[in-house]
Amino acid sequence: MELFYFMVFGALSAVVAALELSKNSKDRINTSPAFNSFKNNYLVVYSLMMAGDWLQGPYVYYLYSTYGFGKGDIGQLFIAGFGSSMLFGTIVGSLADKQGRKRACITYCITYILSCITKHSPEYRILMIGRVLGGIATSLLFSAFESWLVAEHNKRGFEQQWLSLTFSKAIFLGNGLIAILSGLFGNLLVDSLSLGPVAPFDAAACFLAIGMAIIFSSWTENFGDPSENKDLLTQFRGAAIAIASDEKIALLGAIQSLFEGSMYTFVFLWTPALSPNDEEIPHGFIFATFMLASMLGSSLASRLMARSAPRVESYMQIVFVISSASLLLPIITNFLVAPSKVKGGSISFAGCLQLLGFCTFEACVGIFWPSIMKMRSQYIPEEARSTIMNFFRIPLNIFVCIVLYNVDAFPITIMFGMCSIFLFVASILQRQLMAISHKPKMESWTAMDPEAEPLND
Numbered sequence: 001m002e003l004f005y006f007m008v009f010g011a012l013s014a015v016v017a018a019l020e021l022s023k024n025s026k027d028r029i030n031t032s033p034a035f036n037s038f039k040n041n042y043l044v045v046y047s048l049m050m051a052g053d054w055l056q057g058p059y060v061y062y063l064y065s066t067y068g069f070g071k072g073d074i075g076q077l078f079i080a081g082f083g084s085s086m087l088f089g090t091i092v093g094s095l096a097d098k099q100g101r102k103r104a105c106i107t108y109c110i111t112y113i114l115s116c117i118t119k120h121s122p123e124y125r126i127l128m129i130g131r132v133l134g135g136i137a138t139s140l141l142f143s144a145f146e147s148w149l150v151a152e153h154n155k156r157g158f159e160q161q162w163l164s165l166t167f168s169k170a171i172f173l174g175n176g177l178i179a180i181l182s183g184l185f186g187n188l189l190v191d192s193l194s195l196g197p198v199a200p201f202d203a204a205a206c207f208l209a210i211g212m213a214i215i216f217s218s219w220t221e222n223f224g225d226p227s228e229n230k231d232l233l234t235q236f237r238g239a240a241i242a243i244a245s246d247e248k249i250a251l252l253g254a255i256q257s258l259f260e261g262s263m264y265t266f267v268f269l270w271t272p273a274l275s276p277n278d279e280e281i282p283h284g285f286i287f288a289t290f291m292l293a294s295m296l297g298s299s300l301a302s303r304l305m306a307r308s309a310p311r312v313e314s315y316m317q318i319v320f321v322i323s324s325a326s327l328l329l330p331i332i333t334n335f336l337v338a339p340s341k342v343k344g345g346s347i348s349f350a351g352c353l354q355l356l357g358f359c360t361f362e363a364c365v366g367i368f369w370p371s372i373m374k375m376r377s378q379y380i381p382e383e384a385r386s387t388i389m390n391f392f393r394i395p396l397n398i399f400v401c402i403v404l405y406n407v408d409a410f411p412i413t414i415m416f417g418m419c420s421i422f423l424f425v426a427s428i429l430q431r432q433l434m435a436i437s438h439k440p441k442m443e444s445w446t447a448m449d450p451e452a453e454p455l456n457d
Contacts, residue, residue, distance in 0.1 A: 002346070004347070005282060005286070009289050012289065012296055015296055016295050016296050019300065019303070020299055023303065028306060029162060029164075031162055031165065032158075034156075035162055038153075038158070039162075039165065039166050039169070041214070042170070043166070043174075044211075045105075045211050045214050046174050047174050048208070048211030049108070049141060049145065049174075049207075050174035050175065050178045051178050052112060052204040052211070053138075053141065054178060054182035055186050055200045058186055058284070058287070059190065059201070061074060063119060063197040064077060075404055075405070077127060077128060078131070078404055079401050080128055080131040080135070081131040081138070082397045083397065083401055084131065084134075084135030085136065085139045086398060088132075088136045088139065089135075089139030089393050090394065092139055092140055092144075093143050093144075093387045093390030094386070094387045096143065096147060097147070097383070097385065097386045098223070098235065100221045100222065100223055101144050101145075101223070101224075101386065102219045104143075104144035104147075104386070105144050105145055106212055106216065107140060107144075108140035108145075109215070111136050112133070112205075112208055113208050114130075114133050115137060116201040116202065116204050116208075118133070119201040120198055143389040143393075144386055146373060146376070147386045147389070148219070148222060150382070151382060151385070152219075152220065153166070154382075161305075163374065164302075164370065164374050165305075165306070167305075168301050168305060168370040171298040171301070171369040171373075172295055172366075175294055175298070176291050176298060177291075177295065179287075179288075179291040180291045183284055183288055186199075186203075187284055189203060224384055235384060235387055236387070238384055238387075239387040242380075242388060243391060248379045248433060248436060249379055249388065251429050251432055251433045251436075252372075252376065252392075252433065253388075253391065254426075255372075255426045255429050256372055257392060257396045258423065258429070259323075259422075259426050261396050261419075261422060262323075262419035263365055264400045265403050265418075266327065266358075266419060269412060269416065269419075270290075271283065273330050274351045274354060276412075277343050277345075277348075278343055279345055279346060279347050280344065281351075290358065290359065293362035293363045293366065295366060296366060297363035297365060298366040298367070298369065298370060300363070300367055301369075304367075305370065305371070311437075313375070313430065313433055313437045315371075316371055317430045317431050317434065320364075320423050321427045322360065322364055323360075323361050323364035323368075324420045324423035326358070326361040327416050327419050327420045328417070329353060329356075330357075330412065330413060331417055333353050334350075376389065
């Protein structure tokens with residue numbers, strides 16, 4: 001069965017290479033030298049930020065276990081991370097809009113570096129502080145950088161279509177290639193060089209520091225609503241008004257929460273799904289295969305977004321349906337393929353089928369990220385972009401915390417079925433968004449809030 005892993009990895013590699021090398025003029029966007037310089041600077045920074053994130057992921061659980069903590073204690077640490085992202089995310093998002101997105105990106109680097117430093121301590125309280133800091137940093141990673149990019153792109157007068165190119169390249173590199181290289185580099189540090197499970201966190205801190213230096217030296221500041229007469233509660237109220245009064249924003253938030261909730265649940269489920277009888281599976285190699293599938297999806301997304309048709313709102317309906325079907329495979333194989341009762345050994349035939357389905361899901365993830373970024377840039381008002389994006393993460397974090405707390409309470413097939421239903425609902429909501437996407441963009445939320453003071457007296 002080991003040959004099967006190499007065949008899947010090799011096939012995905014060939015398809016990705018073919019897609020990238022076969023792009024013609026219709027699949028490429030003609031841009032200016034000034035934009036290319038701006039894009040490349042952002043991609044370098046984003047890749048460094050994602051390297052700092054990806055290096056830590058595979059070793060968090062392992063590090064906690066080496067400190068002697070059990071599954072329950074480790075679960076509480078993970079819940080603390082998602083909980084802090086939920087509680088503090090909207091606050092730091094609002095501060096990013098008000099105090100500046102560049103400052104928020106620098107704050108992300110500092111916060112995550114401090115989180116990495118806490119990993120040197122075996123004290124549970126110190127590790128808990130690290131998880132809280134990590135949760136805050138995660139909120140900034142998935143809001144401040146995108147908000148800075150969109151505002152700076154528009155401020156410099158670049159064409160709106162060019163933004164799609166930056167999004168797709170960022171996902172191709174940051175969520176694909178960098179993830180694979182980070183996994184290999186982490187493996188080199190921990191296994192080959194025997195530097196211990198803390199080494200990837202130290203390496204992550206170094207990458208974050210390098211990225212922070214580039215942000216300091218080359219990025220300019222931009223704001224959402226910089227007016228001094230806006231406090232946090234006013235910003236929260238304005239963001240809530242924007243979501244409640246514009247159906248497109250509300251639908252976009254629901255779609256994002258449903259998909260990302262299913263995606264993060266999948267992260268916890270794929271290992272027990274592929275090894276229900278403690279089969280020996282190469283976790284690192286399978287993770288790299290998933291990231292390669294994600295690169296395939298982002299490459300497809302760059303082609304789709306380079307053309308005027310089909311629109312993002314249109315093809316994402318199909319993507320959500322395919323992702324829903326792919327997560328039904330564990331349920332289907334459970335009924336159609338007789339489960340093996342032999343402990344250990346290599347991956348089963350049912351596991352091979354599920355792996356193919358999971359790669360399909362990861363390809364959908366690769367299409368989802370740049371596509372949702374493009375839709376957010378179109379529908380979310382600039383004044384409260386970071387605040388609204390972190391509002392979207394509240395139901396996501398609540399859902400993930402509930403799943404983590406009850407991960408052993410339900411059969412794995414029930415969990416996959418729930419995720420599949422969520423993704424199908426996302427496709428229905430995406431169809432509704434497509435139907436109303438022609439409506440004009442909502443006016444500034446500051447003008448809609450009767451308690452908000454005017455920006456200029």
